[in-house]
Amino acid sequence: MARNGAHTWRRRTDRIDSFDLSASSDTDEVHVLAVDDSHVDRKVIERLLRISSCKVTAVDSGRRALQFLGLDEEKQSNGFDGLKVDLIITDYCMPGMTGYELLKKIKESSAFREIPVVIMSSENVLARIDRCLEEGAEDFIAKPVKLSDVKRIKDYMVRVGEGERRLNKRKLRDSCDLSSSPPSILSSSPISSTSSSSPSSIPRSPSILPATATAPSSPSSLDSPTRRLKMTSSE
Amino acid sequence: MERNPMRRQLASMRKSLFDQGYLDEQLIQLEELQDDANPNFVEEVVTLYYRDSARIILNIEQALERKPFDFNKLDDYMHQFKGSSSSIGAKKVKAESTMFREYCKSGNAEGCMRAFQQLKKEYATLKKKLEAYFQLARQAGPMETACRPK
Numbered sequence: 001m002a003r004n005g006a007h008t009w010r011r012r013t014d015r016i017d018s019f020d021l022s023a024s025s026d027t028d029e030v031h032v033l034a035v036d037d038s039h040v041d042r043k044v045i046e047r048l049l050r051i052s053s054c055k056v057t058a059v060d061s062g063r064r065a066l067q068f069l070g071l072d073e074e075k076q077s078n079g080f081d082g083l084k085v086d087l088i089i090t091d092y093c094m095p096g097m098t099g100y101e102l103l104k105k106i107k108e109s110s111a112f113r114e115i116p117v118v119i120m121s122s123e124n125v126l127a128r129i130d131r132c133l134e135e136g137a138e139d140f141i142a143k144p145v146k147l148s149d150v151k152r153i154k155d156y157m158v159r160v161g162e163g164e165r166r167l168n169k170r171k172l173r174d175s176c177d178l179s180s181s182p183p184s185i186l187s188s189s190p191i192s193s194t195s196s197s198s199p200s201s202i203p204r205s206p207s208i209l210p211a212t213a214t215a216p217s218s219p220s221s222l223d224s225p226t227r228r229l230k231m232t233s234s235e
Numbered sequence: 236m237e238r239n240p241m242r243r244q245l246a247s248m249r250k251s252l253f254d255q256g257y258l259d260e261q262l263i264q265l266e267e268l269q270d271d272a273n274p275n276f277v278e279e280v281v282t283l284y285y286r287d288s289a290r291i292i293l294n295i296e297q298a299l300e301r302k303p304f305d306f307n308k309l310d311d312y313m314h315q316f317k318g319s320s321s322s323i324g325a326k327k328v329k330a331e332s333t334m335f336r337e338y339c340k341s342g343n344a345e346g347c348m349r350a351f352q353q354l355k356k357e358y359a360t361l362k363k364k365l366e367a368y369f370q371l372a373r374q375a376g377p378m379e380t381a382c383r384p385k
Binding site: 044 | 261265268276280284286315317319321325
């Protein structure tokens, strides 16, 4: 399965990298923060993510997600402690704070706006999808979530995450010791198991799979999320 | 060996659950998440579902005792219920949830009550079938999940 390939690839790049990451991120594994008020859905998404070689922290509300990130208190995290979150996947409909509101809070935060956020929803309302994507959501998954959804998210997110980690390190170290430029590493990624396109486009390129142009015109150039929404499904 | 007849029975039980529309593709998704380290994942999720959804059903029951109906609240509860049902592949239950929500949206109190009765029937039926299935699975030994119904 491609997830093993992804794991190996990440290790390889860490070796190429001259920085010692072991202090900052304790493992190569992608760490996902999953937010869902449904206990059943949390259990499922947790398993989906674990089986996809991700570390998972699952919380039951937007509030708790912000607390976990350290956004609730005024704790400024530079993103390099051991609990660094690489991806946030959140349900849309939740009591208290919706996934959309959580998304906004994250994108408003200087410390965390770079973290890709994926929205899950059982209600595939186009306006809702557009709104989320416009607010900076990386992708939109229709519930019930399948293994292929998680795999897809993880595959492109690893590339995005690696690129951003390099950017962050460059900023932090204030030097350009990186001999290898991020784009070339990303584009030489062997993870072409998904039909992902544009490996050199780094953050915020949610569109992945070539889409059948069935989606009505939306402000963003994203066909794939709506295509994946199974709007013509037998549901 | 005794396990073979049991496994055959198990496979046929499983097949009829799908053929008769009680379960859909999502349950297969869950089965694929089972492995040697997590051999009972599906049963765990289903158990969790019945525990959680029982609470929601109770909430709905109580809400239906308060007249006039708060259709928004009822719809809210059913949205949660439908979501969980969908996550375990409970196809008929999910369909009944949709019916109920339609009646909520059109403010049809009679329809709501009828739909709810129907939903509870399907919910109980599925529960019994799944309980029997998991019990047999435990007796039969490691489950054969490779066979897809279609």
